[in-house]
Structures are given as structure tokens and as C-alpha cells.
Amino acid sequence: MASTSPEPAAAGETNDPIRIRRLELSDHERGFVALLSQLSACPDLTASEFATRFAELAAQGDDHVILVAEDPSASDRRILATGCLFVERKFLRGGGKVGHVEDVVVDAAARGRGLGLRIVRRLVEIARDAGCYKVILDCTPELRAYYAKCGFVEKGVQMSVYF
Amino acid sequence: MASTSPEPAAAGETNDPIRIRRLELSDHERGFVALLSQLSACPDLTASEFATRFAELAAQGDDHVILVAEDPSASDRRILATGCLFVERKFLRGGGKVGHVEDVVVDAAARGRGLGLRIVRRLVEIARDAGCYKVILDCTPELRAYYAKCGFVEKGVQMSVYF
Numbered sequence: 210m211a212s213t214s215p216e217p218a219a220a221g222e223t224n225d226p227i228r229i230r231r232l233e234l235s236d237h238e239r240g241f242v243a244l245l246s247q248l249s250a251c252p253d254l255t256a257s258e259f260a261t262r263f264a265e266l267a268a269q270g271d272d273h274v275i276l277v278a279e280d281p282s283a284s285d286r287r288i289l290a291t292g293c294l295f296v297e298r299k300f301l302r303g304g305g306k307v308g309h310v311e312d313v314v315v316d317a318a319a320r321g322r323g324l325g326l327r328i329v330r331r332l333v334e335i336a337r338d339a340g341c342y343k344v345i346l347d348c349t350p351e352l353r354a355y356y357a358k359c360g361f362v363e364k365g366v367q368m369s370v371y372f
Numbered sequence: 373m374a375s376t377s378p379e380p381a382a383a384g385e386t387n388d389p390i391r392i393r394r395l396e397l398s399d400h401e402r403g404f405v406a407l408l409s410q411l412s413a414c415p416d417l418t419a420s421e422f423a424t425r426f427a428e429l430a431a432q433g434d435d436h437v438i439l440v441a442e443d444p445s446a447s448d449r450r451i452l453a454t455g456c457l458f459v460e461r462k463f464l465r466g467g468g469k470v471g472h473v474e475d476v477v478v479d480a481a482a483r484g485r486g487l488g489l490r491i492v493r494r495l496v497e498i499a500r501d502a503g504c505y506k507v508i509l510d511c512t513p514e515l516r517a518y519y520a521k522c523g524f525v526e527k528g529v530q531m532s533v534y535f
Contacts, residue, residue, distance in 0.1 A: 242463060251464040262467050295460060300405060301414040301475065304425045309472070312464065337535050345510065345532045353529060361531035366516060368524035369508045372500050 226282055227289065227324060229331055232275035234263050240287045241277065248314040272296040274335055275312075278324045290315040290324040294332040296339055308336030308344035329359045389445055390452065390487060392494055395438035397426050403450045404440065411477040435459040437498055441478075441487045453478040453487040457495040459502055471499030471507035492522045 232241065237259040245251045254262070266273045278290040292313040299305050310332055315325040336344045347367040348356060395404065400422040408414045417425070429436045441453040455476040462468050473495050478488040499507045510530040511519060 245464040249464045252466045254463065254467055258467055259463070262461060262463055265461055297458060297472075297474065298425060298428055299475065300417065300422070300425055301408040301412045303415045304417055304421055309460075311460065312462065333533055341535065343532050343534045345530060347508065347510065347528045347530055349528050353531065356531045360533045362533075363529055364532040365510045365512050365530040366526055367508060367510055367528040367530050368516065368519045369506050369527040370496055370523045370525075371506045372504065 226280055227278050227322070227327075228281055229276055229278050229327055232263075232277050232291070234260060236277060236288055237263075239279070239285070241291065244288050244291060244314055244316055245312065247317060248312060269295070271335075271339060272298075274332065276328050276331055278315075278319075278328060288316075289319040290328055292325070292328040292332055294335055294344075296336065296341060302342055306339065306341045308332070308339070308341040310344060310346035313346075325355075326358055329356070333359060389443055390441050390485070390490075391444055392439055392441050392490055395426075395440050395454070397423060399440060399451055400426075402442070402448070404454065407451050407454060407477055407479055408475065410480060411475060432458070434498075434502060435461075437495065438475075439491050439494055441482075441491060451479075452482040453491055455488070455491040455495055457498055457507075459499065459504060465505055469502065469504045471495070471502070471504040473507060473509040476509075488518075489521055492519070496522060 237254070237256055242251060242253050242259070266275070273293075273295045275291060275293045277288045279286050279288055290313075293311045295309050295311070297307045297309060299307060310329060313325055313329060333344050344361075345364070346356065346361065353363060400417070400419055405414060405416050405422070429438070436456075436458045438454060438456045440451045442449050442451055453476075456474045458472050458474070460470045460472060462470060473492060476488055476492060496507050507524075508527070509519065509524065516526060
């Protein structure tokens with residue numbers, strides 16, 4: 210997550226102007242938090258608050274990856290989509306690792322272009338390369354078909370307690 | 373997770389001989405990995421492998437907690453039940469935190485005594501005290517009623533990709 214290097218283009222994406230890369234500290238100024246507000250309650254963070262959380266997550270190295278999509282040719286280079294992967298280390302499965310996909314959202318004005326799928330597929334690749342034996346995510350029932358396009362199948366139910 | 377202090381007894385538990393405490397390094401010798409094998413494929417780990425994973429998780433401090441149940445009066449003090457909580461830090465919800473409950477299992481010979489519920493309730497308390505705005509878990513549909521006893525309600529579907 211701390212890397213400022215763009216992700217390499219995947220096969221078939223070379224003509225697509227949208228770039229998928231890791232979150233950068235300067236993305237606070239490119240509407241990253243406002244984009245998340247299309248997913249959940251999301252009050253803005255000050256630059257200092259953003260930098261603190263960014264540093265906490267960067268300290269997790271490759272166990273925590275946030276990808277973003279941007280159009281490098283756009284004047285404001287606002288973030289168009291994002292998705293997160295974090296790696297959980299377990300004792301079971303021979304000391305196995307599980308990838309968790311969280312906080313996938315595409316800007317309402319940029320939907321229908323496959324940006325979310327590109328990000329999720331890239332996150333799944335990263336999890337596999339990291340040695341995870343599976344990747345999981347929770348979603349609403351309406352999104353089952355969407356994530357099926359990335360190879361996900363329904364496995365169980367998500368339960369929650371809100372405080 | 374690195375603490376060797378027992379969890380304080382909760383109200384109403386003072387006459388229960390079973391102690392709920394954090395995982396200790398020496399629990400490798402008390403059947404902790406064998407207990408997990410009742411939940412998922414779980415080849416044994418060498419003492420060195422166990423210690424390495426233990427240290428990785430201990431480095432996460434209170435963001436990663438594994439609780440275990442033991443009977444202090446038993447000669448072998450084998451682990452009877454366990455459950456895990458890890459804390460995910462987000463940018464949304466004002467830089468909010470989410471607790472994830474994982475790997476809850478009760479030894480087949482110790483079921484029906486409420487040990488799993490005691491552990492899950494304790495994990496939920498820990499998440500709340502850590503400032504999480506919610507706690508989530510994934511389970512099979514058959515376990516909905518079980519987790520409802522701890523205040524969980526169904527929220528969505530879990531999707532997965534296995535490698």
C-alpha cells in the first residue's frame with residue numbers, strides 16, 4: 210500500500226487509459242474518501258487523519274493493499290474506483306493465509322466500464338501470489354452475479370453486530 | 373495475543389471452572405492445532421512453525437486476539453475451545469475499525485457447555501472496547517441461530533475463491 214509504483218498493465222488492458230495502481234498518500238486530494246462515501250457512511254478525514262491511517266496500513270506491508278483506478282489524462286486525476294485486500298495469517302491449513310476483499314466501490318459516473326472487476330481480479334491475483342489458499346468477501350445478495358465474474362462462489366452467510 | 377494473563381472472569385462465571393484466556397505459546401503442546409483440525413484441514417505445525425506464526429500475530433498487538441478455553445483442574449490442560457478476533461482499520465466511517473471473528477471451534481467432547489458462546493461474547497466485548505463500530509463473521513446457514521445468541525444478525529452473503 211505504501212508503494213507509489215503503478216501496477217503493471219494486465220494482458221488486454223494496454224489500450225485502456227485507466228490505470229490501476231496502489232493507493233498513494235496524495236489520493237486524499239483526489240477524492241478517495243468521497244468515493245468511499247458512496248459505499249458507507251464516510252465523513253471526510255483531515256489530511257493529518259488520513260496520513261495517520263495511511264501510515265498504519267502501510268506498516269502492514271503487502272499484507273494490506275488498496276488499489277485505485279484513475280484516468281491519468283483527466284485534469285483532476287480523481288479516483289474512479291477502489292478495492293482493498295488484506296491478508297489474514299492463520300494457524301490452520303498448515304499456517305495458511307486468507308485474503309479478505311473489502312471496500313470495493315466504483316464512482317457512480319464511472320460504472321459499467323469494468324473498473325470494479327479489474328480491481329477485484331487484480332486483488333485476487335495479489336492474494337494468490339501472496340500464497341493465500343482462498344480469498345473471501347461479503348456482499349449483498351444482489352452482487353452475487355457480479356462477483357461470480359471474478360470466480361467467486363457463494364460459500365456461507367455473513368453475520369454482524371453493530372455497536 | 374502475546375499476553376499470558378488470564379481474562380478476568382465475567383459476571384456469572386465465577387463458579388465455572390473453565391477459564392477463558394489468551395492463547396499462549398505453550399498451547400502448542402495442549403492440542404491447540406489438533407482442535408483447529410475439527411474446523412478445517414489442519415496439518416500439525418512443528419514447534420518452530422507454531423512459534424513463528426505466534427510471533428507474527430503477537431506483533432499485531434491487540435489488533436489480533438485468540439482466546440482459548442481450558443480446564444485448569446485437568447491434568448493435561450488441553451484446549452477445549454477457541455476463537456479469534458482481528459481488527460481491520462479502514463478509511464471509511466471516519467477512520468473506523470471493524471472486528472472480524474474467525475476460527476471458532478469447540479472440541480467435540482466439550483460441546484453443549486456454552487464454551488463457544490462465552491468465547492464469542494468475550495471477543496465481541498474486546499472489539500467494542502477497541503472502538504470497532506461493528507463485528508462480523510461468516511458461517512454456514514445452520515449456525516445462524518447459534519450466533520444470534522451472541523447478538524449477531526444476518527447481513528449478507530459470503531463469497532469465496534479457492535486456489
